[in-house]
Amino acid sequence: MARVIKHPGVGVSLSDLATLKANIDQGREPWKSGYKQLANSPNSRLSYAGRGGPFAKVSRAPDENLNAWRSDMVAISNLSRMWYFTRNERYAEIAKWLLLGWATTHTEFSGRESMLDLGDYALDFVGGAEILRTTWPGWKEADTEIVKKYFKDVLMPAANPYGESMFGAANKGALSLTALGLMAIYNDDIETLDRVVYQARTLAHIGLRNSNDIGMLGDYLRDQGHAYGQLKSLTMLAEALWTQGIDIYSDFDNRLLAAGEYFARVNELVPTTALPFGTTDRYYLTDVTNRGWGGANRGSTALTQLYGAYVLRKGLQAPFIAQRLLGTSVDGTSFMFLRESDTSKATPPPALPIPSTASITSGFSSADIGGASLAGTATYAAGKWNVAGSGWGIWGALDSSHFVYKALTGNSAIIAKVESLENTHPSAVAGVMMRTSLEPGAPRAWMAMNYKSEVLQNMTKLAVYGGSNYANKVTSSGPTHWVKLERIGNIITGYVSPDGTNWAATDVGRIVAPVPDTIYVGLVVSSVTSKLNNSVFSNVQxxxxxxxxxxxxxxxxxxxxxxxxxGAVPLRWQASFGATGYTVGRSEFSGGPYEAIASGVTGSSYTDTSVTNGTTYYYTVAASNSAGTSGRSPEDSAAPGRPMVKAATGGASNSGNAESALDQDSATQ
Structure with a gap:
């Protein structure tokens, strides 16, 4: 049976809309206040006449006719919702006039950052179009086809202007995926929707995998505004997919819950030490961002969606999200996702094709590539590979090295910690490499270290967003000695890590057709002299x-x-390389002694339910395998308690501005 896309299908269903309308009609808070915010917007009024558009061309960076397009997209959303909540058809007529005006006039959305606006406003123009299409009798099937053509021919290409899987880092790529996903839903385009789901789950520089175990996203150390932008985009996409019966919220141990909790925690100014992390734009060693970001809104739309997804639907706890929502004012968008309960269901997609790895002690082949003047060697002993190689360099177009490799078919990965290399030349490197053949000049990618402990990355003859400036650069000068390459399909991703588990995707390239079934994967050393460079690798998998x-x-x-x-303390920790289980320790005193409350935990999360509200508990976690048990992780503490509830109730006041505290408006601070 062919799949059918559900409409409306970008985060709210017909049932959701009916419940929202009933709550508004009954004057219930906080929906009353959210609707008030919507109705008071200049873009929601029957007098709205546009901002001079529509125009044939819109551009961002450089900006051209951009504000007119933005304003009208917001108006399409607002007026469509006003139609539904008031049943005044004049609102729908104006929304249709705006939408079809742009759809029949606008032929070019260009500029270096077109995808940013399309992602930022996707919920507006797609959400408004969905409401008109499914609820207003004045909307015709011919109107749907006109809008579909506009999305397909003009807006979807602008959401992904750089080619297959070529997305900007972190929030930029997440915005692209959100725009494409929401428009694919409107267009009944199952092929594009499936591709977006696959990319959101596999592309480690923009999607759900652009995160670590504790919930840091790629832009979380950049600044909190961009951090929220990335979180909001991924959440908006996840919510739209949920309405289509697709549950990506559950991926990677509920990773979006972890991301929302981390964001809420640091912006509630709870002391939190960051781990090094980053994106293809930049690898960040420390958090110097503006924690405490935001005003009265403070990220209410994404956090409201996450609360509904995890707390109401899945029955999980989200303490910091709940805490932060207490301090937010409802707005004209977030109220659309406020629910008292949610029994809707969705199914996780099939398991991802992420390649596994295992240690290697033998079976590597060797090649001296590109005129390396001395034959290299590779030997293994006691958990370490010693690779000695010459060669005249592998930076940029250079391709001269000693390469020890396995020929691997299909998806594959290699991990290594560079323990040491000789300073035979400032450009000497040791690291990991993937290449499509052993011939000099073949398409290839590598991640390597130099003697200054800098991580260098290079992708040659692969398609890379941003070109050579992104493909070839020094990524880090911090304590990062772990490197990784991963191939999934035609995408090769380069990673760096301080510990072998906290992997940040810093380089991504696409193998240009024809894509070989088999590529060559291994360790690479180049001395950039006529001498051998002896390099040592550990933890090679x-x-x-x-x-x-x-x-x-x-x-x-x-x-x-x-x-x-x-009545519970949810715990998350960053996994340890090589661990097969974890022991959770708890104490009522900082510094211990700690009682083991759980052992043999195989993931990197655990919820302690044997607690008493109002008591502060201190936790550590130790990692173990057949060789033994680690020391303890850094300690963290929490005092479980029943959450406060935000409510707007009646009352009276007889003194000045105090009356606003009891005005039944949950937007009042």
Whole structure:
């Protein structure tokens, strides 16, 4: 049976709309206040006559006719909702006039940052079009076809102008995916929608995998505004997919819940030490952002959606999201996602094709590529590979090195920690490489270290967003000695990490057709002299490895976060490389002694339900495998308690401005 896309389908259903209208008609808070915000907007009025458009061309960076387009897209959303809530058809008529005016006039959306506006305003123009299409008798099937053509021919290409999987970093790429996903839903375009779902779940520089175990997203150390932008885009996409019966909220141990909790926690100014993380734009070693970001809104739309998804639907706890929502004022968008309960269902997509790795102790082949003057060698002993190689460099167009490799078919990955390399030349490097053939000049990607402990990355003859400036650069000068390459389909991603689990995707390229089934994956050393460079690698793992390396005791988890739930303390920690289980310790005193309350935990999260509200508990986590148990993670604490509830109630006042405190308006601060 062919799949059918549901309408309206971008975050609210017909049932949701009916419940919203009933709450507004009954004057219930906070829906009353949210509707008031909507109705008071200049873009919601029957007198709205546009901002001079529509225009044939709109552009962002450079900006051209942009504000007119933005204003009209907001008006399409506002007027469509006003029609539904008031049943005054004049609102719908104006919304249709605006939407079809742009759809029949606008032929070009250009500029370097077109995808940003399309993602920012997708909920407006797609959401408004969905309401008109499904609820207003004056909307005709011919109108739907006109809008579909506008989306397909003008807006969708502008949401992804750089080619297949070529998206800007973090929030920029997330905005692209959101725009494409929402428009695909309107257009009944299942092929594009499936591709967006796949990309959102596999592309590690923009989607759900652009995150770590504790919930940091790629832009979280950039600034809190962009951090929220990335969180909001991914959440908006997840919510739209939920209305189509697709549950990506559950991916990666409820990763969007972790991302929302982390964002809410740091902006509630709860002491939180950040881990190094980043994007293809930049790898950040510390958090110097504006924590405490936002005013009265403070991210209410995404946090409201996340609260509904995880707390109401899934029965999980989101203490910091709930806390932050208490301090927000409802606005003309977020009220659309306020629910008292939610019994809707969705199904997780099929398991992802993310390649696994295992240690390798033998089976590498060797090649001296590109005129390396001395034959290199590779030997393994006691968990470490010693690779000696010459070659005249691998930076940019240079391709001269010693390469020890396996030929791997299909999806694959390699991980290594660069322990040391000789300073034979300032440009000497040691790292990991993937290449489509062993011939000099073949398309390839590598991530490597130099003697200054800088991470260098390079992609040659691969399609890379941003071109050579993104593909080839020094990524980090911090304590980052772990490097990784991963191939999924025709995409190769380069990563850096301080510990072998907290991987930040810093380089992404696409193998240009024809895409080979088999590529060559391994360790690379280049001395940039006529001498051999002796380099040492540990923790080498590769897809199809033999698993024969000796186990070593894992490091303690780098970070642990505890949250103050109701009768529970949810815990998340950053996984430890090589760990097979974790032991959670708890104390009522900072510094211990700690009682083991759970052992053999196989993931990187646990919820302690044996707690008493009002008591502060202190937690640590230790990692273990067959070699032994690590020391303890850094401690974190939480005091569980019943959450406060935001309510607007009746009352009276007889003194000045105090009356506003009891005006039944939940927007009042």
């Amino acid at each position: 590769i897809t199809g490895g033999d698993g024969g390396a000796p186990r070593v005791i894992p490091a303690a988890p780098a970070m642990l976060l505890a949250s103050p739930g109701d």
